[in-house]
Amino acid sequence: MHGRVTRCGATGTCLLALASHAAASEPGGFDSQMRGLIADVGIGTSGVGDYLLGELGAQWQGLQSLRSRRWLLSWDLRASLRGGYLANQEPYLFLLGARLASFAEGGYRTQAERELSPYLGLRLANEEQLLVHPGRALSEYDQYNSIDGVGGLLLRGGLRFDAGASWLTEKRSLLLLGFVEEAFQDLQVYTEALLLTQLGVSARFDLRDGLSASLEGAWGVSPERSDQLRSLRDRTYRVSLAGQFRWVFQHQSWIAANVSLARDSDHLQYAGGRSYDTASAPVFTADVSYGLSLERRAP
Amino acid sequence: MKRLGLLALLACAACDPQRADWGLDAVEGMSTPPDEPELGCGLQLEPAAKASERAECSYRAGTHAGESLGNSAAVLAKVPIRHVIILMRENRSFDHLLGKLHERGQPGVEAVPDSYSNPDASGVAVFPARATSTCLEHDPGHQSESMRRCVDGGKMDGFVQNAAATTPTDGHFVMDYYDEQDLPFYYWLARSYAISDRHFAPNVSGTFANRAFLLFATNAGVVDTGIVFPPPNTPSLLQLLMNAGFTWAAYSDGAPFSGSLDWDHSFPGVRRLQQLYDDLDRGSLPNVAFVDGVEDEDDDHPTADLQLGEARVKAVYEHAITSPQWQRLAIFWTYDEAGAFADHVAPPRGCLPLPARSPFTELGPRIPFVAISAWARRNYASHVPHDHTAMTRFIEAIFDLPALTARDANSDGLLDLFDFSCGRELSGPPPPEVGSGGCARLGTPPG
Numbered sequence: 058m059h060g061r062v063t064r065c066g067a068t069g070t071c072l073l074a075l076a077s078h079a080a081a082s083e084p085g086g087f088d089s090q091m092r093g094l095i096a097d098v099g100i101g102t103s104g105v106g107d108y109l110l111g112e113l114g115a116q117w118q119g120l121q122s123l124r125s126r127r128w129l130l131s132w133d134l135r136a137s138l139r140g141g142y143l144a145n146q147e148p149y150l151f152l153l154g155a156r157l158a159s160f161a162e163g164g165y166r167t168q169a170e171r172e173l174s175p176y177l178g179l180r181l182a183n184e185e186q187l188l189v190h191p192g193r194a195l196s197e198y199d200q201y202n203s204i205d206g207v208g209g210l211l212l213r214g215g216l217r218f219d220a221g222a223s224w225l226t227e228k229r230s231l232l233l234l235g236f237v238e239e240a241f242q243d244l245q246v247y248t249e250a251l252l253l254t255q256l257g258v259s260a261r262f263d264l265r266d267g268l269s270a271s272l273e274g275a276w277g278v279s280p281e282r283s284d285q286l287r288s289l290r291d292r293t294y295r296v297s298l299a300g301q302f303r304w305v306f307q308h309q310s311w312i313a314a315n316v317s318l319a320r321d322s323d324h325l326q327y328a329g330g331r332s333y334d335t336a337s338a339p340v341f342t343a344d345v346s347y348g349l350s351l352e353r354r355a356p
Numbered sequence: 357m358k359r360l361g362l363l364a365l366l367a368c369a370a371c372d373p374q375r376a377d378w379g380l381d382a383v384e385g386m387s388t389p390p391d392e393p394e395l396g397c398g399l400q401l402e403p404a405a406k407a408s409e410r411a412e413c414s415y416r417a418g419t420h421a422g423e424s425l426g427n428s429a430a431v432l433a434k435v436p437i438r439h440v441i442i443l444m445r446e447n448r449s450f451d452h453l454l455g456k457l458h459e460r461g462q463p464g465v466e467a468v469p470d471s472y473s474n475p476d477a478s479g480v481a482v483f484p485a486r487a488t489s490t491c492l493e494h495d496p497g498h499q500s501e502s503m504r505r506c507v508d509g510g511k512m513d514g515f516v517q518n519a520a521a522t523t524p525t526d527g528h529f530v531m532d533y534y535d536e537q538d539l540p541f542y543y544w545l546a547r548s549y550a551i552s553d554r555h556f557a558p559n560v561s562g563t564f565a566n567r568a569f570l571l572f573a574t575n576a577g578v579v580d581t582g583i584v585f586p587p588p589n590t591p592s593l594l595q596l597l598m599n600a601g602f603t604w605a606a607y608s609d610g611a612p613f614s615g616s617l618d619w620d621h622s623f624p625g626v627r628r629l630q631q632l633y634d635d636l637d638r639g640s641l642p643n644v645a646f647v648d649g650v651e652d653e654d655d656d657h658p659t660a661d662l663q664l665g666e667a668r669v670k671a672v673y674e675h676a677i678t679s680p681q682w683q684r685l686a687i688f689w690t691y692d693e694a695g696a697f698a699d700h701v702a703p704p705r706g707c708l709p710l711p712a713r714s715p716f717t718e719l720g721p722r723i724p725f726v727a728i729s730a731w732a733r734r735n736y737a738s739h740v741p742h743d744h745t746a747m748t749r750f751i752e753a754i755f756d757l758p759a760l761t762a763r764d765a766n767s768d769g770l771l772d773l774f775d776f777s778c779g780r781e782l783s784g785p786p787p788p789e790v791g792s793g794g795c796a797r798l799g800t801p802p803g
Contacts, residue, residue: 104376104584104587105577105584106583106584144583145583145584146499146579146580146582146583146584147580147582147583199713199714199715200500200579200715201579201580202577202578202579202580202582202583202584203577203578203584205577246577246713247576247577247587247713247714284591284711285418286416286417286418286711287417287418287591287711287758287760288418288758289591291589293589322377323588323589325379325589325591325595327595327599329599330595330598330599330600331382331595331598331599333378333379333380333589333595334377334379335376335377335378335379335588335589336376336377336379336588337376337587337588337589338375338376
């Protein structure tokens with residue numbers, strides 16, 4: 058299981074390879090990149106309690122056309138130290154650790170010569186996070202109220218196929234997409250590993266070295282899990298909505314905000330018995346980050 | 357626009373986005389199966405059958421009681437009890453509530469040894485003493501960290517120091533016990549019916565984790581009380597009952613299940629306490645009734661007045677013995693956990709509740725447990741060790757339901773507390789008055 062995630066975790070490596078191409082902008086193409094240090098603070102609700110977490114780290118985001126706007130590459134790599142409080146018990150649990158999150162997407166514009174073109178894309182995404190309570194071993198985390206989804210070791214990955222339309226000029230990019238994604242979440246202290254097949258739609262608008270905004274909605278379903286001992290089958294469904302906004306200032310620093318809302322529901326079917334449709338409390342997250350660019354461009 | 361906004365607000369309030377949905381709505385449309393009139397006396401059970409296999413945790417989730425209790429499903433189907441009331445009170449240990457029962461008409465229960473004491477913060481030995489009020493001013497810390505300190509690896513000597521560390525007192529009050537004059541009805545129940553002096557909390561922690569074991573046979577990711585609740589897709593006793601066509605209801609004027617599921621009165625299956633009295637009077641009880649008090653008022657949780665709680669339990673008892681369903685009824689009067697009040701018996705270990713992911717095998721301190729029924733043995737003391745999942749197993753046994761986890765699969769099912777032989781007195785004896793004046797100093801007239 059971990060091996061699978063490790064391969065997903067190679068997204069960062071992919072990005073490094075990408076960087077060699079992305080270093081130089083093509084004439085007349087679109088190129089918007091932000092690279093710098095970030096400070097982030099976020100709140101969230103979860104099935105194991107609300108939390109307040111901050112991050113300090115580095116981030117490299119970009120959207121760039123290549124080969125006469127035939128290809129459109131987008132990526133986001135973020136590595137940070139993360140810490141804060143999880144309200145899963147009283148007194149609240151202090152957590153500290155590190156997080157690596159990234160995605161890379163390669164998109165193909167089938168009619169590159171036109172501003173408006175059909176678009177096909179493939180995205181790899183991953184997130185690895187380890188948040189620990191100083192002084193306690195990971196093996197002791199089952200002695201707390203559950204920290205699943207926030208604390209401990211968290212591994213997530215996804216492989217996504219996009220199809221839609223790309224409107225691209227030298228200064229603007231708009232992507233309107235539908236997607237199919239296989240998302241993976243690793244086994245946690247109490248929560249079983251989860252594989253979700255998700256269908257969704259997304260819209261993303263970028264101004265060169267300026268505004269970037271996206272909105273994404275998805276519906277997912279897991280394979281059926283069979284609990285033979287209890288003659289029970291369980292299938293998980295997820296609906297989610299996420300929005301992102303980033304604004305770049307003249308001096309190349311930026312501010313960004315992310316919000317998301319998701320809810321898992323389960324269909325439990327007992328052999329020879331009833332079925333039950335349950336729904337967990339919604340998971341809401343919101344964070345704001347400030348980025349300070351490491352490079353200065355000529356105005 | 358204003359109307360739209362108002363509608364959106366109402367919709368938001370109705371969906372209550374912070375809460376989980378347990379998918380149990382169907383219980384509202386279910387009818388309780390009629391009680392079989394042919395069920396009666398004469399059933400012979402063997403409570404000790406398969407005891408050694410259960411002690412070795414041999415049985416797994418999914419096992420039916422017919423296999424693990426060594427009494428066939430056909431035999432268990434003849435148990436005349438078709439309704440169970442679980443009167444789960446809050447936070448009192450056996451020695452604290454019934455510490456003098458051995459001398460007050462039930463010599464079968466283990467007495468508190470004269471030598472039992474706890475050191476206080478200064479190292480001075482604190483011995484059990486008669487409580488001076490039924491309204492305690494302080495609630496000692498009783499979540500997992502505190503309870504482990506109390507149990508102290510089985511030495512049972514950390515109660516006073518825990519109370520001193522978690523209340524603005526010297527902690528001596530957790531060694532106090534109540535006597536029959538203080539709680540006459542509770543003492544009468546405990547000696548009149550079948551009591552267990554080896555009923556332990558299923559987890560070394562507080563309310564939420566211990567109550568979770570009753571419903572899920574696991575703590576379901578909950579260790580300490582407060583913020584985290586079991587995931588709503590956790591297989592439960594409520595689902596098992598409904599699968600087999602049996603009904604349940606949660607009766608309370610406060611939070612159902614004492615808040616351990618984050619339910620309120622808008623949830624399916626939740627009723628007010630008056631409805632329990634009405635259901636008993638009309639003979640329209642569900643198959644299983646979970647009855648809880650109002651937090652810190654009449655649920656026996658400190659700082660509630662124990663005599664008020666005693667009056668509530670007495671009211672349930674009085675409605676029960678005059679109910680047309682009395683001879684089909686078993687009431688289990690117990691406490692969710694010991695609340696960090698002292699008890700001298702070291703808890704044993706229970707079975708690992710697989711396949712539900714939970715690491716806990718260490719049980720918590722003893723709590724009072726009495727089976728009240730036309731069929732309960734009278735003036736009987738059981739010494740079979742068990743925890744709340746024995747109630748789960750009893751319900752699974754009489755309704756032929758599979759075990760949720762290995763914890764309930766290996767529970768004894770409380771069979772030794774019952775006697776289904778013919779010719780015995782089945783009517784419920786009339787109870788004494790409850791105690792009075794307890795919030796004043798006990799033993800003095802109420803002021």
